[in-house]
Amino acid sequence: MVVVTDVNEDRLARAEALFLPAEVKEKDGIDLHFVNTGKMENSAAELREMTGGTGFDDVFCYAPVAAVVELCSAVLGRDYAQSVKASGRQKKVL
Structure with missing residues (x-):
């Protein structure tokens, strides 16, 4: 199972349009879910x-x-891995 989360419905809809869950399931056997955590009372x-x-x-x-x-x-299981990625411009430090 792969779960993609966001609080922005437009971004989720765009991602789901690019990766249709039914097609991903058929082609790769992966249950793909797109979830708006902003609409959840207790997202964790x-x-x-x-x-x-x-x-x-x-x-x-x-x-x-x-x-x-x-x-x-x-939401991380016991003894598993979390990876935090940062993007954007890097400031040059002199």
Whole structure:
């Protein structure tokens, strides 16, 4: 199972249009879900519920904002890996 989350419905819709869950399931055998965590009362609990309560094996955080990193940590399974990625311009330090 792969779960893509965001709080912006437009970004989620765009991602889902590019990677149609039914096609991904048929071609690669992967259950792909797009979830708006902004519409959840307790996003960590609801996301963990998707895994039967065990948490996710791997979590990739592409928005290193404190609240997002905390959510990623909360849904991570025991003894698994979290990766935080930062993007954007790097400032040159002299």
